[in-house]
Amino acid sequence: MLGAGTVGAAVMRLLHERADAIAARAGCRIDVVRVAVRDIGRERGMSLDPGVVTDDGESVVSDPDVDVVCELVGGMEPARSLILRALANGKPVVTANKELLANAGREIAAAADGAGVDLMFEAAVAGGIPLIRPLKESLAGEQIHRVLGIVNGTTNYILTQMSEHGWSFHEALAQAQRLGYAEADPTADVEGFDAAAKVAILASIAFDTEVAVGEVYREGIAGVTAQDIADAARLGYVVKLLAIAELEDGDVSVRVHPAMIPSAHPLASVRDAYNAVFVEGARIGQLMFYGQGAGGQPTATAVVGDLVYVARHLLHGGRGIGYAATLARRLRPMGDSRGQYYLNLHVEDRPGVLAEIAERFGHNAVSIERVWQEGSGDEATLVLITHRAQEGAFQKTVAELRELDGVRSVASLLRVEGEEG
Numbered sequence: 001m002l003g004a005g006t007v008g009a010a011v012m013r014l015l016h017e018r019a020d021a022i023a024a025r026a027g028c029r030i031d032v033v034r035v036a037v038r039d040i041g042r043e044r045g046m047s048l049d050p051g052v053v054t055d056d057g058e059s060v061v062s063d064p065d066v067d068v069v070c071e072l073v074g075g076m077e078p079a080r081s082l083i084l085r086a087l088a089n090g091k092p093v094v095t096a097n098k099e100l101l102a103n104a105g106r107e108i109a110a111a112a113d114g115a116g117v118d119l120m121f122e123a124a125v126a127g128g129i130p131l132i133r134p135l136k137e138s139l140a141g142e143q144i145h146r147v148l149g150i151v152n153g154t155t156n157y158i159l160t161q162m163s164e165h166g167w168s169f170h171e172a173l174a175q176a177q178r179l180g181y182a183e184a185d186p187t188a189d190v191e192g193f194d195a196a197a198k199v200a201i202l203a204s205i206a207f208d209t210e211v212a213v214g215e216v217y218r219e220g221i222a223g224v225t226a227q228d229i230a231d232a233a234r235l236g237y238v239v240k241l242l243a244i245a246e247l248e249d250g251d252v253s254v255r256v257h258p259a260m261i262p263s264a265h266p267l268a269s270v271r272d273a274y275n276a277v278f279v280e281g282a283r284i285g286q287l288m289f290y291g292q293g294a295g296g297q298p299t300a301t302a303v304v305g306d307l308v309y310v311a312r313h314l315l316h317g318g319r320g321i322g323y324a325a326t327l328a329r330r331l332r333p334m335g336d337s338r339g340q341y342y343l344n345l346h347v348e349d350r351p352g353v354l355a356e357i358a359e360r361f362g363h364n365a366v367s368i369e370r371v372w373q374e375g376s377g378d379e380a381t382l383v384l385i386t387h388r389a390q391e392g393a394f395q396k397t398v399a400e401l402r403e404l405d406g407v408r409s410v411a412s413l414l415r416v417e418g419e420e421g
């Protein structure tokens with residue numbers, strides 16, 4: 001074991017508490033023979049044999065008694081070097097490290113391929129929800145064309161509180177921090193970095209290609225207002241931070257951004273810190289994976305599942321499907337991707353304004369699905385929902401609308417997902 005924190009300690013507890021059942025499934029007992037931590041003296045609510053625990057990760061990955069290395073340290077270094085060393089020593093690796101896989105997945109996968117050993121990472125995306133192996137193995141025969149998910153519990157909790165209490169983003173964030181759902185520095189979650197790492201991994205697996213986290217288009221939720229959420233609710237939508245990976249004419253489009261989804265969509269009912277991932281394939285149709293995307297105990301079940309899988313390979317030979325980045329697909333720039341949009345404009349209530357606005361849409365080949373006016377006089381707002389259109393063309397339309405005399409301001413602008421095919 002590398003790391004004995006929230007997840008590492010839960011893994012050790014699970015291996016101990018369910019040792020017999022796990023042994024029956026693995027075909028052998030899984031014993032923790034070495035544990036590396038940063039601070040040996042730290043109180044961790046479990047007794048660790050002094051002969052087992054060390055602060056020297058290197059000594060774990062090169063110990064001949066260690067058959068499998070379980071990396072639960074997190075971050076890039078020393079996790080990357082220790083995993084590469086373990087693989088070079090012929091030891092299969094189980095990890096929950098999304099950051100490492102999303103940034104250096106190819107390097108680590110190549111090392112596992114070179115060594116001919118398993119690299120398993122079920123826990124890296126959506127914690128306790130089985131997702132990686134279903135995508136890689138159960139759906140190996142399917143052409144997946146879309147993965148749409150809520151993969152960050154913190155932001156889902158914040159958006160749920162905003163929509164259920166009418167709170168601002170900052171009020172909901174403060175509540176999330178009080179209850180331990182958000183960290184003191186919430187940047188990785190609220191700015192969408194965590195979700196971007198996860199969707200990079202999902203896209204790589206779903207589409208057999210390599211997507212690095214830096215290639216993911218990313219917008220967080222800090223700009224979502226109570227007004228956006230109220231507008232969405234009035235129209236029968238909810239606002240969620242979505243991680244989306246799509247195959248569009250053979251190209252891959254990968255993005256994280258807030259979006260309105262119809263309240264009847266299965267993802268709309270995913271509340272609080274829960275995660276859910278919606279997978280669409282040509283033959284399977286639609287699948288949804290739902291559950292606890294984080295937390296020591298749920299995440300530990302995914303890690304132990306991987307350990308059992310690896311143990312069976314060590315006993316009986318064979319190797320699971322690797323990272324499988326076999327196809328060089330083009331990554332579609334955000335401006336070329338297609339989506340549907342909601343726009344709320346404060347407009348002058350006079351004849352001709354609607355025609356000027358419609359002309360800008362038509363000129364940029366963005367067609368309007370629905371449009372209606374709310375209020376009148378100085379309070380008049382024009383609400384529009386487009387058909388699916390090219391992002392770049394839509395953004396150009398919005399820039400032109402801001403210049404029109406008849407448009408006082410763009411009060412709200414949100415992408416719409418989950419409505420049209």
Ligand SMILES: NC(=O)c1ccc[n+]([C@@H]2O[C@H](COP(=O)([O-])OP(=O)(O)OC[C@H]3O[C@@H](n4cnc5c(N)ncnc54)[C@H](OP(=O)(O)O)[C@@H]3O)[C@@H](O)[C@H]2O)c1
Nearest residue numbers: 003004005006007036037038039072073074096097294295
């Ligand atoms: N927490 C979750 O809900 C969750 C869910 C899904 C995936 N994950 C992933 O699981 C991994 C672990 O997360 P966590 O929440 O368990 O983290 P954590 O509680 O911070 O634990 C990290 C562990 O790594 C040890 N460590 C740190 N630097 C080390 C070093 N240089 N050498 C050896 N050990 C070192 C720490 O030692 P000390 O104990 O001595 O400080 C600690 O035991 C991360 O990749 C994370 O993204 C976590």
